[in-house]
Amino acid sequence: MDIFKFKQFNVDQSGCAMKVNTDGVLLGALAEANTPQSIVDIGTGTGVIALMLAQRFTEAKIDAVEIDKEAAEMARENFKNSQFQQRLFSHFDTFEVFFDNNKGKKYDLIISNPPFFLDSLTSANDKKNLARHTDGSFFMRLIKYTAEYLTDTGTCQLIVPLPTAMLIKELLPKYQLYLQKIIAIKSFANSASHREIITFGKEQKGILEKPFVIYNEPKVYSLEYRGALAGFLTIF
Template sequence: MKSFVFRQFEIRQSADVFRVGTDGVLLGSLADIRNARKVLEVGTGTGLISLMLAQRNPKAEFLGLDINQEAVELTRLNFESSPFHSRLKNIHQDFKTFDTQDKFDAIVTNPPYFEASGSEKDKIARQTVELNFRELISKSSELLSEQGVFSLIIPAESGNDFMKMAQENHLFLIRQIHIKGIEGSKNKRLILEFSLTEKALEESEFIIEKSPRQYSDPYLELTKEFHVFKNRS
C-alpha cells in the first residue's frame, strides 16, 4: 500500500492496519499538548497522531499502545524513520491491563466507536470489541496527571453519552470542538478534551470543506505544516 507523505515524516500503511484519515489528522492538529512532557496515545494504528504531536511539541516524549501486533510493528517503522524517533516509543499492549506508575500530561486517542458487528473490516480499530468508551474513560482517568488533558475524536452522536460517562469518572469537559464535514452540514465529529481539574469550557466549530473536495481555509491553515498540498491555480 502506498505511503502517505507529510512534510516532516512519512507514514507507511498496510491493508491490515487502519489507514491515515481526516479524524487522525484533525486530532493530531488540534489536541492540546502545549504543556505536555509525557504523552500517551491509546491505539496508535500507523503512529500518525503521535508523529504529528511530536512535530508540534519538541519537548514531549511519547508512548504509544496498540493491541494489534501488526499495528505495533508498522508504528515502530514509522517512528524509527521520523526525525522525532528518539522521543517516540510504542509497545504491544492492551490498554485495559496497562500497568504503570506513570501519570501522563496528555492522553490522546482516536478510539473505536462502532458497536460490535459481523463486519471484519478494521474490526479492532473501528468496533468496540476490545475497548469500549467506559473502559477507555475509566483507565484514562487513572493515568492522567492532575493538570493533564485527555483528548479524543468521536462521532457527534456519541458525544452526550461519552460526556456523561466522563463526568461519572470525575473528568471535567474543558474543550469541545464541533466538526462539520462541509459548510452548512450537521456536526460530523466532536473533539472533546477533559481534565481532572475543572476549568471554563472552551467551545468552537470547525469546518473541513467549504464545498465538495475543496478544503476550507481554516483546514488548510491548520494543516499547512503537515500536509503537502498540490498547488492550486
Template sequence: MKPFVFKHFTIAQHPEVFRVGTDGVLLGALADAGNAKRILEVGAGTGLVSLMLAQRNRNADVFAVEISPAAAELAGHNFRNSPFYARMKVFQEDFKNFSSPDLFDLIVSNPPYFEENTSVKHVLARQKRELDFTALIRKSSELITPQGALSVIIPADQSADFIAISEENGFHLIHKINILGIADGVVKRQILRFSKKKSVPAEVDFIIEKSPGKFTDHYLELTKDFHVFGGK
C-alpha cells in the same frame, strides 16, 4: 498499500491496519499538546497522531499503546523512520492492562466507536470489542497527572454518552470542537477535551471544506506544517 507522505515524515500503510484518515489528522493537529511533557496515544494504528504530536511539541516524549501486533509493528516502523524517533516508543499491549511508573500530561485517542457486529474489517480499530468508552476513560483516569487532559475524536451522536461516562469517572469537559465536513453541513465528529479540574467548557466549530473539494483557509492553515499541499 501506498505510503502517505507528509512534509516531515512518511506513514507506511498496511492492509491489516486502519489507514490514514481525516479524523486522525484533525486530532493530531487540534489536540492541545503545547505544555505536555509526556503524551500517550491509545490505539496507535499507523502512528499518525503520535507523530503529529511529536512534531508539534518538540519537548515531549510521545508513547503509544496498540493491541494489534500488526499495527504496533507498523507504528514502530513509522516512528523509527521519523526525525522524532528518539522521543517515541510504542507498546504492543492491551490498554486495559497497561501500566507506567510515570503519569502522562496528555492522553489522546481516536477510539473504536462501532458496536460489535459481524464485520471482519479492522475489527479492533473500529468496534468496541477490546476497548469501549468506559474502559478507555477509567484507565486514562489512572494514568493522567492532576493537571493533565484527555482528548478524543468521536462521532457527534456518541458524545453525550462519552461525556456522561467521563463525569462519572472524575473527568470534566473543558473544550469541544464541532467538526463539519462542509460549510452549512451537519456536525459529524467532535473533538472533546477533558480535565480533572472543572471549568466552563468552551465550544467552537471547525469546517473542513467551504465547497466540495475546496478546503477552508482554516483547514489549510491548521495542516500547513503537515500536508504537502497545506500551503496551497
C-alpha cells in the same frame, strides 16, 4: 508499499486496517497541550497521530499503544524512520495492560482516535473490527484509566462520532473528570457536525465550544483546515 508522505515524516500504512484519515490528522493537528512532557496515544495504528504530536511538541516523550500486532510493528518502523525516533515508543498491548505495567506514571496528554462504531454490526474483516468497532464498556474502561493516569493539569482528547461523545460526557462525572472543550467537526459550514473532538480533565474550567469546517465547497478545503494542516500535508 503504501506510503503516505507528510512534510517532515512518512507513514508506511501497508497492511494496516486503518489508513491515514481525516479524523486522525485533525486530532493530531488540533490537540492542545501546554508544553507536555509525556503523551500516550491509545490505538495508534500506523502511528500518525503520535508522529504529528512529536513534530508539534518537541519536548514530549510519546508512548503509542496498539492492540493489533502488525499495526504496532508498523508504527515502530515509522517511528524508527522518523527524525523523532528518540521520543517515540510503540507498545503492542491493550491500553489496560500497558497502564497496569506502568503504575505510577502520569501523562500530560492522553489522546485517541478510538474505535468509532459503537455497538454496531461488525465487518467480516477481523483487523477492521479491532480498529473500528467497540462497545460502551470500552469507553468506561478508557475513562477509568484516564482518571488514574492523567496529571492534575493534563487533558484527554478524543475524536468521536456524536453518539459516542454523548456517552463519554455522561460517564465523566463518575470519575471526577470535567468536560473542558468541544470542537464540532463539520464537512461544510451549513451541515450538521459529524464528529467532535472532546477535551476533558481533572480541572473544572467551564466548557469552550467551537465549530471546525473542513470544506468551503466539495473538494475545496476551508482556510481553517488548510491552516491547521499546513505544517503537515504536502498538498498545502
